[in-house]
Amino acid sequence: MPMVEHQGRAKAGVALRAGFSVIVCIIFLIPVFWMLSTAFKPRLEILSIPPKVFFEPSLEGFVSLFTVRSTLTETQMVEYANRKDLTWIDKFALDRGVAIVGPSQYVNRVKNSIIIAGISTILAVIMGLFTAYAFSRFKVKGEGDLLFFILSTRMLPAVVVTIPIFLMYRQLGLYDTHIGMIILYTAFNLSFSVWLLKGFIDEIPKEYEEAALVDGYSRWQAFIKYVLPQSLSGIAATTVFCFIFAWNEYAFSLMLTSDKARTAPPSIPAVLGTAGIEWAAIAAGALLFLIPVVIVTFALRKYLLRGVTFGAIRK
Amino acid sequence: MGEANPPISKSGQKLVHRHLSDKALMNIFLWPTLALLIAMNIFPLLYSLYLSFTRYSAMANKPPVWIGLENYVKLLSDSQLWDYFQNTGTYVLSTVLLEMIVGFSLALLLRKRFFGSGLITTLILIPMMLSPVVVGLFWKLMYNPNYGIVNYLIAFGAGQGPDWLANRIPVSMATLNPILASLLKGKNLAMWAVVLVDVWMWSPFVMLLCTAGLNAIPDYLYEAAEIDRASSWFQFWRITLPQVSPLLLVAVLFRTIESIKAFDLLMGLTGGGPGDATEVVSINLYRTAFLGQFNTGKSSALAYIVLIIIIAASNLYIKYLNQVKEG
Numbered sequence: 109m110p111m112v113e114h115q116g117r118a119k120a121g122v123a124l125r126a127g128f129s130v131i132v133c134i135i136f137l138i139p140v141f142w143m144l145s146t147a148f149k150p151r152l153e154i155l156s157i158p159p160k161v162f163f164e165p166s167l168e169g170f171v172s173l174f175t176v177r178s179t180l181t182e183t184q185m186v187e188y189a190n191r192k193d194l195t196w197i198d199k200f201a202l203d204r205g206v207a208i209v210g211p212s213q214y215v216n217r218v219k220n221s222i223i224i225a226g227i228s229t230i231l232a233v234i235m236g237l238f239t240a241y242a243f244s245r246f247k248v249k250g251e252g253d254l255l256f257f258i259l260s261t262r263m264l265p266a267v268v269v270t271i272p273i274f275l276m277y278r279q280l281g282l283y284d285t286h287i288g289m290i291i292l293y294t295a296f297n298l299s300f301s302v303w304l305l306k307g308f309i310d311e312i313p314k315e316y317e318e319a320a321l322v323d324g325y326s327r328w329q330a331f332i333k334y335v336l337p338q339s340l341s342g343i344a345a346t347t348v349f350c351f352i353f354a355w356n357e358y359a360f361s362l363m364l365t366s367d368k369a370r371t372a373p374p375s376i377p378a379v380l381g382t383a384g385i386e387w388a389a390i391a392a393g394a395l396l397f398l399i400p401v402v403i404v405t406f407a408l409r410k411y412l413l414r415g416v417t418f419g420a421i422r423k
Numbered sequence: 424m425g426e427a428n429p430p431i432s433k434s435g436q437k438l439v440h441r442h443l444s445d446k447a448l449m450n451i452f453l454w455p456t457l458a459l460l461i462a463m464n465i466f467p468l469l470y471s472l473y474l475s476f477t478r479y480s481a482m483a484n485k486p487p488v489w490i491g492l493e494n495y496v497k498l499l500s501d502s503q504l505w506d507y508f509q510n511t512g513t514y515v516l517s518t519v520l521l522e523m524i525v526g527f528s529l530a531l532l533l534r535k536r537f538f539g540s541g542l543i544t545t546l547i548l549i550p551m552m553l554s555p556v557v558v559g560l561f562w563k564l565m566y567n568p569n570y571g572i573v574n575y576l577i578a579f580g581a582g583q584g585p586d587w588l589a590n591r592i593p594v595s596m597a598t599l600n601p602i603l604a605s606l607l608k609g610k611n612l613a614m615w616a617v618v619l620v621d622v623w624m625w626s627p628f629v630m631l632l633c634t635a636g637l638n639a640i641p642d643y644l645y646e647a648a649e650i651d652r653a654s655s656w657f658q659f660w661r662i663t664l665p666q667v668s669p670l671l672l673v674a675v676l677f678r679t680i681e682s683i684k685a686f687d688l689l690m691g692l693t694g695g696g697p698g699d700a701t702e703v704v705s706i707n708l709y710r711t712a713f714l715g716q717f718n719t720g721k722s723s724a725l726a727y728i729v730l731i732i733i734i735a736a737s738n739l740y741i742k743y744l745n746q747v748k749e750g
Contacts, residue, residue: 126537132529133543139623140549142572143561154564158580159572235456242452246445256741258456261464263733265684267709268726271474271481271719272467295463298456300677307673311639327448345635356554358687363713373554377691387564394557401552406545 147391154387168204169388171197173214173396177206213367213375214393221371222400223286225354228293232350233343235294236301241331243302244309245317255303262299266359274364284365292360297350304349308342309335348404355401372397475723482717494724503699504707504725511703513614515682518621522678525622526629527671531663533630534637544634551627559691562620563588587616589697613693613700621688625678632674636667669744676740683733704729 146154148165175197180188188194188207201208239258243251273292274283282288312335320330362374376393475494477487498504533544550558565571566587574584583595585604590612597604640662648658686705689695695702695710708729712722 122535122537125532125535126539129532129537129540129543132532133546136547136550136623136627138572138576139562139565142565146561146564155570157570157582159570159575235459238452239456242449246449248449248453254453254457256738258460259737259741260734261460263680263684263730263737264464264468265705265708265726265729266686267705267712268471268723268730269464269467271712271723272470273463274481275470276466291459292463295459298460302456303673307670327445345631352552356552356687358554358556358690373556373687376554376557377560385560385564390557390560394553394561397557398549398553402549 143391143394146387147395149388151386151388166388167200169386169390169392171200171208172386172389173392174212175201175208176210176212177201178209180205180207213370214372217370217372217375218397220286220369221355221373221397224289224293224369224371225351228290228297228354229347229351231290231294232297232301233305233347236298236305236346237339237343239298239302240305240309241335243306245314255306258299258302260299262296267363270360270363277364284367284369286369289361289365289369289371292364293354293357296360297353300353301346301350304346305339305342308339308345312338351404352401355397471723471726474720475727477720479720480717481712481719487720490720494721495728498721498725498728504704506699507702507704507707510614510699510701511683511705514618514621514685514701514703515679517618518625518682519675519678521618521622522626522629523671523675525626526674527633527667529626529630530633530637533634544630548627548631550624553624555624555687556691558620558624559688559693561691562616563692566616568593585612587612588693589613590700591697611700613697617689617692617701620692621682621685624688625681629671629674629678632670633667636670637663640666672740672744676737676744679736679740680733683729683736 145161145163147169148167149160149163150166150168153160153163180202184207185202185205189202194202198208242248243255248254277283277288280288282291316334317330320334321327325333356373357371358373361371365371365374372393376390376397474487476489476491478490478493479485479487529547533540533547565573568574568584568586568589569582573587577584579585579596582593583599585592585596585607590610592604592608644662644666645658648662653661684705685703686709689701689703689706690709693701695706704725708722708725711718711725
């Protein structure tokens with residue numbers, strides 16, 4: 109009888125915990141819901157008092173995001189409306205008194221973001237893994253100082269480093285280039301990846317590797333066969349963090365690129381319309397920009413949540 | 424050892440690998456990283472150290488002029504700068520403390536699996552994935568006193584709640600709700616608003632690290648505690664917290680550093696305003712370096728002052744972290 113009661117109480121506890129978690133989650137996501145809904149709101153609805161939760165969705169924000177528009181006068185509008193070659197987007201814009209002049213830079217900016225963030229993340233994780241392994245398993249001279257040096261590179265405020273790097277890049281012809289940005293982001297992600305991965309590798313027992321070494325495996329083979337598989341969750345977590353950093357980075361991109369290699373973050377706030385800030389376009393840009401990150405995180409969530417594999421290996 | 428045979432009898436290629444000494448491998452593993460960091464950090468640091476002793480503008484064609492310590496003397500005797508440091512201190516302490524509490528609580532809450540807990544955890548991670556500058560811009564819309572949702576949600580009508588980002592209490596609020604209005608009057612509401620956004624955005628980061636730490640605690644510790652009939656309070660203080668603390672401290676370290684550097688979010692949200700209410704050092708640094716006269720020399724000096732503070736703070740943390748790990 110006490111046993112049953114105990115189980116009943118445990119079940120109630122889980123239910124309570126689950127309910128509370130759901131509430132917390134909803135509170136946390138209100139701003140995200142608001143962003144989602146703003147992305148689909150017509151301009152007048154965004155500025156309505158009090159704020160509207162229910163509204164007729166519109167693609168105005170997305171159109172503003174992807175196009176450059178100019179306001180039409182009454183006569184121009186009549187003239188424009190009579191043209192036969194209008195697409196649905198043109199007509200959509202016409203209803204709001206504007207004509208689409210051309211595509212916006214947003215598409216190119218996102219493409220740049222994908223290239224720069226993707227490549228720099230891969231480089232930072234691979235180099236970070238090797239370095240973290242070296243720090244974890246070998247007697248490195250001045251290990252503490254070196255680790256501190258690596259961490260200290262992350263402490264530099266972006267604004268500061270940008271000044272000399274700007275001068276250096278201008279000399280080397282790396283200003284506003286993909287390669288320049290990839291090198292920069294790799295360097296700035298390395299400190300994070302080394303520190304995080306070292307933590308994960310430290311918790312993998314050395315005994316397996318040492319046994320492998322005794323059996324005649326080389327250090328490299330032992331690394332590939334034992335350390336790599338066991339640090340997968342650490343690698344996954346590190347990848348996500350590095351990618352998010354590079355994907356969202358704003359200050360460097362703002363100051364070290366102008367057009368060819370400019371990424372999306374500095375350009376989303378720049379989507380300013382004729383009538384003040386285009387909130388719908390900003391929300392739409394932020395939403396589209398968020399999608400790849402959500403995909404990456406959902407794909408790797410098993411590794412993220414499993415955390416340090418150490419416990420599983422012992423069993 | 425599974426399917427693989429020990430590679431003693433394999434080809435010469437493998438033997439080369441095998442004969443690669445630990446020392447050589449260590450160098451191969453270490454040096455690319457160190458070289459890159461030296462090129463991208465040591466050089467810029469030395470260069471800006473030199474610039475900090477000069478009068479120089481990055482946009483001018485004139486070469487830097489050596490002026491010794493003048494930049495530092497001017498900066499340290501500037502009383503306004505101390506206000507900015509105070510703002511930074513408030514911002515860092517309140518965000519880091521709140522993020523640790525919220526993040527750790529979230530991790531504890533979601534620790535035991537239940538149906539949908541994985542999905543909830545992943546959903547909570549969304550804020551920290553967003554671009555800080557966009558988050559800042561976005562919350563600016565939400566904080567709007569008339570059509571923003573923040574005042575609406577905490578039950579103020581349009582124009583009847585505080586204008587958070589302007590540090591302003593509207594007259595209509597003072598008449599409708601005099602007690603609350605007098606409580607909020609004169610407070611740095613913009614700072615609270617900014618701190619709230621930072622906490623919203625970065626608590627999930629702390630949660631993620633804490634979850635990793637919690638999952639790594641071996642079950643037998645709790646099982647042993649159960650056998651000894653230890654209370655859950657005791658289990659928390661003697662097992663959970665000590666086991667998680669190394670990762671918790673890593674979280675503190677990274678959040679402190681990021682918080683001292685906070686730039687994107689504030690630029691999007693307040694730009695340092697209203698007046699100087701949320702002007703933290705990094706924003707002031709940006710203003711000095713890239714706005715107005717592009718005072719590169721002076722901003723480099725300010726950067727060095729900030730750098731020394733950050734290094735001192737993180738040195739303390741790392742010492743403490745090592746103590747925890749050894750103890």
